[in-house]
Amino acid sequence: MSVTANETGSIERQIPDRLKSPAQRFLASWELLLLGVAVAVFTLNSFASPYFLDAWNLSDATYNFTEKAMIAFAMALLIISGEIDLSVASIIALASTAMGFAVQMGADTSVLILVGVGVGLLCGAFNGVLVTGLGLPSIVVTIGTMSLFRGISYIVLGDKAYTGYPSSFAFFGQGYVWWVVSFEFVLFVLFAIFFAIVLHRTSFGRLVYAIGNNPVGALFSGIQVARVKFVLFLLTGAMSGVAAICLTSRLGATRPSIAFGWELEVVTMVVLGGVSILGGAGSIPGVVIAAFVMGMVTFGFGLLNVPGIVMSIFIGLLLIAVIALPRIARQVLARGRG
Amino acid sequence: MLANMQGVSEVHSQSGEKIEPLLSLTGISKSFPGVKALSDVSLELYPGRVTALVGENGAGKSTIVKILTGIYQPDEGEISIDGRPVTFSTAQDAGEAGVTAIHQETVLFDDLSVAENIFIGHAPKTRFGLIDRAAMAEKARALLERVGAQIDPAVTLRDLGIANKHLVAIARALSIDAKIVIMDEPTASLSHKEIEETYELVERLKAEGKAILFISHKFDEIFRIADRYTVFRDGQMVGAGRIDDINERELVKLMVGRSVDQVFPNRSPQLGEEVLRVVGYSHPTEFEDIGFTLRKGEILGFYGLVGAGRSEFMQALFGITRPSKGAIRIDDEIAVIRDPNAAIRHGIVYVPEDRGTQGAIKGLPIFQNISLPSLKETSKNGFLRLAEEFRLARDYTQRLDLRAAALDQDIGELSGGNQQKVVIAKWLATKPRVIILDEPTKGIDIGSKAAVHEFMAELAAEGLAVIMVSSEIPEVLGMSDRVIVMREGRIAAEFNREEMTPEHLVRAAAGIAEVRT
Structure with a gap:
């Protein structure tokens, strides 16, 4: 490796900046592979069902992933930093319950937004304090708060439901910005751009990667590890609050079982997007593509009248397959060489 | 001979x-x-x-x-x-x-019983191939008696003190006849x-x-x-x-x-004014009453046996742990260092001994390792500027004669010596006033060793104050202008260049009498 393009006969040894160009890296990337899967799913779907390639149907299909993906963006940062939040679906339940309660108190739409995001932030702060302040493992803490947050919703609501949301509130989950482009989809795109910039273009994002790869080394480099992680819990809580607003608006009602089981779908989306569950690696574009893949699969199966349980079996298999494939490929290659 | x-x-x-x-x-x-x-x-x-x-x-x-x-x-x-x-x-x-070995820190299992710890891997079996608990307890009791320990073999290891754990380790070693x-x-x-x-x-x-x-x-x-x-x-x-x-x-x-003058750079130290003064630094368990001064351009060696508290003190100086007592003056101003961030702001940086976990951030490329503590300078309004980061990395890796394929190579792929160079480069890029090098050449090859020594001398010549923790006597003698010897958490002795001899250092570190202070 001593002879490189940069060494044009100069005596001084110089190390080149990059070994591979960004384009070369992209060609060997997880994101490209995933993009291939997305195209394949899209093509299969359009052959499988004549209703798939319809603008309004496709627009409807985006609702399968927009809310989950918004949480997944924040979750991606959290998982890259080496933590996880399994309470996100329960935060939705609690935030939605709080919004429903506020409606009963006569709150208008702007107050509902504040309540939704505010409850999300509070829940995130609660998780963050337990993990970073007391040094507890996040997987245990958030399994606990998963039961806690939803439990509160059940106590408040029982088998009742909050309804009667103001009509202006419906826009968040049911409104369209232009033609078939829903407000939620626009929000999804904006948050994708926002989180991609935060993770890939700011020094905060760099700290997230550093902490995920080596938290002790990050501490010894002067990074305020606990503070960064706390901010990530806050972000994840806030995004769960945003998802709660969209979902509640779309359904027009709050039941304590709202968004039940979403935490697993969110984590699946993140991991499918190439984020290392061990922390330290992953990208927002990967999560965006994974969101489309999961949404398309769900939608396609829906058009084919495949029952929901089969869908979740398929998603589970897909997850195991995409995680196992690179490892199997590496072993096969190694054996071939040996 | x-x-x-x-x-x-x-x-x-x-x-x-x-x-x-x-x-x-x-x-x-x-x-x-x-x-x-x-x-x-x-x-x-x-x-x-x-x-x-x-x-x-x-x-x-x-x-x-x-x-x-x-x-x-x-x-x-x-x-x-x-x-x-x-x-x-x-x-x-x-x-x-x-052959059996009793190690300094034996690997035992905190949540198993004493008897299980002693016989793990070779427990007495019953006819059915299951562990014969009665026989195991009996044999464990006999072994513990042999090592003079009054420990109930049924007790969970976690509940024992360090000394008794040690006796269990010895009993375990003896169980293999x-x-x-x-x-x-x-x-x-x-x-x-x-x-x-x-x-x-x-x-x-x-x-x-x-x-x-x-x-x-x-x-x-x-x-x-x-x-x-x-x-x-x-x-x-x-x-x-x-x-x-x-x-x-x-x-x-x-x-x-x-002969200790073999590979070390020839230096003629030019000592400047005092940069750092530490007074009465203490920690509840690790070190006590550490005080010294450090001048610009000086290389101050810290010698001692493993466990003398040198690294623990240095990490307190860098803000990883907090002292229970004591104060620091930097340039005649009291500095309170609560975390590494504060230490870096005051110009104190620390190259840790445990390079693998505390120094290098494996998984990140070389240039990102180097820019990590300097992101405030290389970024603008919180946005990364990769060109600036590469420039920083180029400048410092060139000075340290780093051997790598490219600056975007994962630091984990480098040899130990080159990883160390990256860690040193990372700190130099913050333009520190005091650099603490903890066992800077431990486990790195001879060539890199010489490069690190050479570079340390260069830094001192440029006016940086250097603290070097080392357990290698030739390195301490070859590099330091002054040596502080620590023993059991305290300063045991301090030697200037004339008094520095291998015998003095070893005696002071081991606590052998007739030490001149």
Whole structure:
């Protein structure tokens, strides 16, 4: 490796900046592979069902992933930093319950937004304090708060439901910005751009990667590890609050079982997007593509009248397959060489 | 010249007959990439005798222990037990041949019972192949009695104190009915009373006819319990014989005796004004009343044995842990350092000893490792500027003569020496005033070592104040303008350039009397 393009006969040894160009890296990337899967799913779907390639149907299909993906963006940062939040679906339940309660108190739409995001932030702060302040493992803490947050919703609501949301509130989950482009989809795109910039273009994002790869080394480099992680819990809580607003608006009602089981779908989306569950690696574009893949699969199966349980079996298999494939490929290659 | 001392003195029993060695190593060599850990060493252990293995850190003591216990295989040489050659391919082979080791920090299982800890891997079985708990408890009780421990074998290990855990470790070692017992600094973390008990145990093992290899840095105990000695230096055996035929002074000389002006850069230090003054720095458990001053352009060495509290103190200075008492002045201003961030702001940076977990951030490329503490400078309004980061990385890696394929290569792919260069580059890029280097050349190859030394001298010449923690005497002597010796968490002695001799350092570190302060 001593002879490189940069060494044009100069005596001084110089190390080149990059070994591979960004384009070369992209060609060997997880994101490209995933993009291939997305195209394949899209093509299969359009052959499988004549209703798939319809603008309004496709627009409807985006609702399968927009809310989950918004949480997944924040979750991606959290998982890259080496933590996880399994309470996100329960935060939705609690935030939605709080919004429903506020409606009963006569709150208008702007107050509902504040309540939704505010409850999300509070829940995130609660998780963050337990993990970073007391040094507890996040997987245990958030399994606990998963039961806690939803439990509160059940106590408040029982088998009742909050309804009667103001009509202006419906826009968040049911409104369209232009033609078939829903407000939620626009929000999804904006948050994708926002989180991609935060993770890939700011020094905060760099700290997230550093902490995920080596938290002790990050501490010894002067990074305020606990503070960064706390901010990530806050972000994840806030995004769960945003998802709660969209979902509640779309359904027009709050039941304590709202968004039940979403935490697993969110984590699946993140991991499918190439984020290392061990922390330290992953990208927002990967999560965006994974969101489309999961949404398309769900939608396609829906058009084919495949029952929901089969869908979740398929998603589970897909997850195991995409995680196992690179490892199997590496072993096969190694054996071939040996 | 000293190599011919091996085997010169025959060993005789009290009645006068000659004793054959139980275990002998001859011509053992072992290399690791870039380092020759052992070259042509010999070692003999006799039944009913304690042989002390003495040497500086890095002399090859732990390598020979690992060879004896089957963890490493020698590249060359022969091991024989009772005159018959043996090979240890695995730790199990060594155990079956009757070799057992009691390590400084033995791996035990906190949540298992004492008896389970003793017999894990070789528990007595019933007819059905299940663990025979009754027999296990019985045997454990007998073993514990033998080591003089009053411990209930049914107790969970977690509930025992450090000394009792140690006794369990010894009982475990003895459960393998070993003929050869290796004790690697067994008293390093024990109190006075526990140390006495350990000596009694050694006497008992001796009486049972075991051959004991005793590794220690403490001279008083070597002279108290050892019958024979073997000295290693730089991976070679430089002396062996009866302990009665040697005194402390000669032993120290054997340990450190080499010319120290070999590879170190020639410096003419230009000391500037005082940058750092530490007063009465204390910690509840790790160190006490540390105070010193440091001037621009100075290299201050910190010498001491492992566990003397040097790294712990340095990490407090860098804000990783907080002191219970004490103050720091930087440029005549009181500085309060609560976290590493504050230390960096005040211009104090720390290159840790544990490069793998505390220094390098594996998984991140070289240039991102370097820019990490300088992101405020390389970024603008919180947005990364990769060109700036690459420029920073280029500047500093070039100065340090880094060997790498590209700056976007993962730091984990580099050799130890080059990783160290990246970590040093990372800190220099913050333009520090005081740089603390904790064992800066530990485990890196000779070439990188020289480069790091050269560079350290350059930095001092540019006016940086350098603190170098090192357990290698030649390095301390070759690089420092002044040396502070720490022992058991306190400053034991301070030497200026004229007073610095290997003997002084070793004596002060080991707490041997007649130390000049």
